[in-house]
Amino acid sequence: MRKNALYICRFSVLCLAALLCLQCSKPKSVLSRVIQIKGSDTMVNLVQAWVETFKAVDSTIIIEVSGGGSGVGIAAIERGAVDIATASRNIKSKEAEAVKKNTGKDPVEFIVAYDALAVFVHKDNPMDEITIEQLARIFGIENNVTTWSELGVKLPGVKKDKIIRISRQSSSGTYEFFREKVLNKKDFRLGSCDMNGSKEVVELIGSTKTAIGYSGMGYATESIKMLKVKKTDHDTAYAPTIENTMSKKYPLARSLQMYTLGEPRGVTKTFIDWIKSDAGQSLVGDNGFVPCKVLSGAAPLVQ
Amino acid sequence: MNNQLQTHQAANQLQMQKIRARRPFLSIASEKILEVIIRISGVSAIVFVLAIFFFIFREAIPITFSENFNIFEFLFSTAWYPTSAVDVRYGTFALTVGSLSITFLSVLIALPFGIGAAIYVSEFCGPRLKETLKITIELLAAIPSVVWGFIGITIMSKVIVAVTGAPIGVNLLNGSIILALMSVPIIVSIGEDALKAVPDSFREAALAQGATKWQLIYRVLIPAAKNGLLAAVLLGVGRAVGETMAVLMATGHAVAIPTGLVDPIRTLTANIAAELGEAPTKSDHYRVLFLTGVLLFCITFIINLTADFVVRGIRGKK
Numbered sequence: 001m002r003k004n005a006l007y008i009c010r011f012s013v014l015c016l017a018a019l020l021c022l023q024c025s026k027p028k029s030v031l032s033r034v035i036q037i038k039g040s041d042t043m044v045n046l047v048q049a050w051v052e053t054f055k056a057v058d059s060t061i062i063i064e065v066s067g068g069g070s071g072v073g074i075a076a077i078e079r080g081a082v083d084i085a086t087a088s089r090n091i092k093s094k095e096a097e098a099v100k101k102n103t104g105k106d107p108v109e110f111i112v113a114y115d116a117l118a119v120f121v122h123k124d125n126p127m128d129e130i131t132i133e134q135l136a137r138i139f140g141i142e143n144n145v146t147t148w149s150e151l152g153v154k155l156p157g158v159k160k161d162k163i164i165r166i167s168r169q170s171s172s173g174t175y176e177f178f179r180e181k182v183l184n185k186k187d188f189r190l191g192s193c194d195m196n197g198s199k200e201v202v203e204l205i206g207s208t209k210t211a212i213g214y215s216g217m218g219y220a221t222e223s224i225k226m227l228k229v230k231k232t233d234h235d236t237a238y239a240p241t242i243e244n245t246m247s248k249k250y251p252l253a254r255s256l257q258m259y260t261l262g263e264p265r266g267v268t269k270t271f272i273d274w275i276k277s278d279a280g281q282s283l284v285g286d287n288g289f290v291p292c293k294v295l296s297g298a299a300p301l302v303q
Numbered sequence: 304m305n306n307q308l309q310t311h312q313a314a315n316q317l318q319m320q321k322i323r324a325r326r327p328f329l330s331i332a333s334e335k336i337l338e339v340i341i342r343i344s345g346v347s348a349i350v351f352v353l354a355i356f357f358f359i360f361r362e363a364i365p366i367t368f369s370e371n372f373n374i375f376e377f378l379f380s381t382a383w384y385p386t387s388a389v390d391v392r393y394g395t396f397a398l399t400v401g402s403l404s405i406t407f408l409s410v411l412i413a414l415p416f417g418i419g420a421a422i423y424v425s426e427f428c429g430p431r432l433k434e435t436l437k438i439t440i441e442l443l444a445a446i447p448s449v450v451w452g453f454i455g456i457t458i459m460s461k462v463i464v465a466v467t468g469a470p471i472g473v474n475l476l477n478g479s480i481i482l483a484l485m486s487v488p489i490i491v492s493i494g495e496d497a498l499k500a501v502p503d504s505f506r507e508a509a510l511a512q513g514a515t516k517w518q519l520i521y522r523v524l525i526p527a528a529k530n531g532l533l534a535a536v537l538l539g540v541g542r543a544v545g546e547t548m549a550v551l552m553a554t555g556h557a558v559a560i561p562t563g564l565v566d567p568i569r570t571l572t573a574n575i576a577a578e579l580g581e582a583p584t585k586s587d588h589y590r591v592l593f594l595t596g597v598l599l600f601c602i603t604f605i606i607n608l609t610a611d612f613v614v615r616g617i618r619g620k621k
Contacts, residue, residue, distance in 0.1 A: 002333065071386075075581050075584075098583060158470075160470050164470055170386040170578065171577070171581030186388075187384055187387050187388075187389060190381070190383065190384075190397070190559060191557050192557060193473065193556060194556045196551070196552075196556075196577070208470065208471045209470070
């Protein structure tokens with residue numbers, strides 16, 4: 001029995017030693033060709049599509065992507081833990097100062113795409129248009145609207161017509177953008193269902209008749225309807241389309257950006273340059289977002 | 304002749320001593336090393352628990368000394384606005400009510416199913432069915448909690464909307480059912496062990512007195528196995544209070560005090576999981592989240608303490 005225990009001890013020590021040797025023998029140059037990207041959940045599918053296609057351009061660069069929300073990405077770059085932070089909102093001055101304080105470098109911003117923040121309701125909801133003021137009354141704390149009948153909407157086949165708000169968690173850039181543009185930086189009213197990701201918001205609205213929520217326009221599905229948004233009652237209501245976002249007619253258009261620590265160098269620079277080139281931007285439309293500029297030689301955008 | 308015997312015996316003794324003294328050095332050394340390793344492992348459990356306590360308290364305590372933090376607001380206010388641009392407030396009352404209500408409801412659902420299944424497996428099953436049931440129930444326990452969350456958000460929400468006509472499928476009821484399904488295997492395993500530990504003489508004595516099977520269970524076995532059954536239920540409660548991933552997905556994650564069974568809620572655990580990633584290290588938000596962890600510790604501690612007193616009370620009556 002004792003002999004067996006001894007053999008096991010010796011064997012495990014040898015295994016550990018072998019693993020350590022393998023780890024140490026990895027050449028240092030491999031580590032410098034890794035890019036760590038963290039941040040926006042809205043952008044995570046788009047960034048992964050870029051990474052997949054970029055492998056064909058340069059297969060020696062390893063790019064690791066994760067979501068968590070724009071807040072998570074910016075918190076990570078404050079610690080200097082990632083190379084690129086993706087965000088669907090702009091970095092705040094307080095956060096930029098923290099980056100400078102912790103890492104000694106300023107964050108540099110690159111706008112890589114545009115997005116329209118769409119307002120979703122269930123497909124059986126007869127409502128078609130909504131004003132920014134109505135959205136503020138639904139989601140904010142002042143002058144509240146709590147039922148669909150107060151908005152003049154009669155939902156078919158529904159007993160309780162209390163408005164169920166579907167929102168995002170506070171780490172989300174989408175949440176911050178909505179709060180800034182619609183609520184004027186005031187607080188959300190508590191009691192909304194705060195989902196983890198952009199897709200979850202749309203899925204929940206698709207299965208809940210009395211729900212209303214917001215997410216990126218690229219996440220639309222068959223079971224929801226996107227409302228046209230107008231700034232006030234007198235303005236025209238615009239639908240969230242690529243054309244309306246590029247021409248800035250849609251009131252809730254936003255930019256999607258990437259932040260790096262100081263000017264990007266090496267493989268990070270190569271990747272970001274590729275993203276901003278025509279090759280990278282051609283993937284943006286397929287993923288439900290709006291490219292930074294009309295691509296040269298592309299067919300005119302018709303919606 | 305005697306002399307020869309004596310020297311022979313002396314030579315034997317010397318030989319024996321040499322054999323006894325010459326145990327291989329490696330075997331002595333390895334035995335001592337293993338003893339030390341085992342001792343360290345045993346002590347390390349206590350060390351880890353104390354270290355965790357220390358770490359969490361150390362991260363949380365500085366916020367209590369800050370001027371704009373009020374402990375009563377933290378415990379009794381429902382306004383949870385940690386990232387507000389106008390007025391930052393930390394009020395966890397709605398979250399605490401959410402945690403306690405989901406725990407209470409899930410134990411209420413899990414108790415009859417868990418104890419009932421334990422009694423069935425222990426008293427009514429044939430041996431083959433018993434083995435199959437035990438394996439299946441243990442399989443239920445092996446399902447990861449994030450999978451339970453998926454089940455809650457996709458399947459259970461549709462079932463709840465169809466059966467109760469609730470406006471939204473992710474709510475307190477959904478989370479409670481999922482948590483009950485997670486706690487039942489624990490209650491059944493430990494409850495069944497507790498019932499098995501009751502000596503057969505109890506059962507034989509009751510049957511000899513003319514008791515029916517139900518009377519035997521209700522009046523003899525359950526009182527006899529009370530401690531073990533209570534321990535089983537408490538472990539189930541512990542699982543329910545600490546569960547994070549499944550409730551994050553299945554409860555709708557809404558900061559609101561539930562007024563009905565089908566209202567969305569948020570628990571303390573899900574709140575920490577969702578927000579700790581974005582809270583900058585050592586900021587106020589970060590420290591308040593750790594303070595929420597301390598609050599969770601206290602709730603669990605109070606539950607365990609009450610249970611301990613109840614068990615001691617039962618034991619005392621015996």
